[in-house]
């Protein structure tokens with residue numbers, strides 16, 4: 001039997017983008033089949049997987065979700081188990097999320113609890129969003145849990161730490177894509193062209209002013225443009241440019257306001273640069289709002305355990321797990337993994353010591369919660 005660290009390393013080598021997690025799904029299925037018992041059922045859904053372990057005398061179903069996709073980042077960790085998929089990396093810790101979930105499945109399959117347990121290995125958390133279609137599936141409907149739990153690794157906390165809070169934990173998000181089309185031309189004759197590199201540069205700066213000047217400072221918002229493309233070569237004025245980014249807000253009202261302002265600013269760019277602009281909001285995620293009762297109970301449980309509890313502030317990260325706990329009582333928490341580099345960084349190196357600790361803690365928690 002492989003160790004959980006080896007499993008994490010295997011998964012780390014094969015990062016895949018949302019809804020393309022073919023090798024990851026095959027790896028997870030192989031493992032799950034190798035530990036399957038008569039009480040365990042496995043169903044695939046797109047590139048994801050549902051696993052159900054029937055309880056001994058169930059009164060409810062406990063859900064546990066792990067996301068399985070990776071990011072388009074070129075890894076720079078220097079690991080000897082570095083990504084074998086060029087330009088892709090598990091830079092958000094989903095390799096650990098999956099391994100921890102496999103560990104819990106293994107333990108609970110070996111020694112069942114009273115309640116039923118359903119595991120969701122969910123594709124496409126980074127985009128375009130697998131949680132919503134997964135919970136709308138007939139497979140989910142058949143095994144719908146009464147409560148659901150999810151975790152996310154936290155590089156800034158030490159191993160052995162759990163951080164969470166009641167209520168709002170993660171922001172509302174919306175992707176943002178803006179395509180600009182002007183008039184290309186010779187670099188030496190700007191007066192005969194409408195330069196979309198210049199238009200895009202103005203637009204990026206004006207977008208930042210929305211956060212500074214249109215959002216209530218006590219109601220945080222973020223607009224990040226993570227990618228700009230435009231033009232073809234150094235001595236040709238760019239006919240097109242594209243901005244790719246994301247919007248984060250703590251309130252739904254601010255998201256609406258930010259989008260209205262983006263549309264107004266983009267109209268201004270169209271007028272001043274005589275160009276055409278198309279806005280596409282891509283995938284949107286519902287905020288992660290932790291169920292007060294379950295979260296408080298969980299925090300008390302953590303406090304009484306060998307883990308260290310931090311009551312954290314909300315963060316501007318997004319998570320489509322927010323859709324799951326919109327309809328089902330549940331919560332998400334941060335798991336400390338102590339890395340010098342943060343989430344979405346090419347050098348993210350979570351401490352593997354967090355894996356066994358998390359499995360053992362969560363199995364104990366599930367036994368406590370599911371044997372009442």
Ligand SMILES: CC(=O)N[C@@H](CCC[C@H](N)C(=O)O)C(=O)O
Pocket residue numbers: 092125126127152173174175245246247283285316317318319343
């Ligand atoms: C935990 C985490 O890092 N989640 C991602 C979710 C991204 C959603 C979407 N692609 C977007 O950028 O809006 C995050 O970046 O917070």
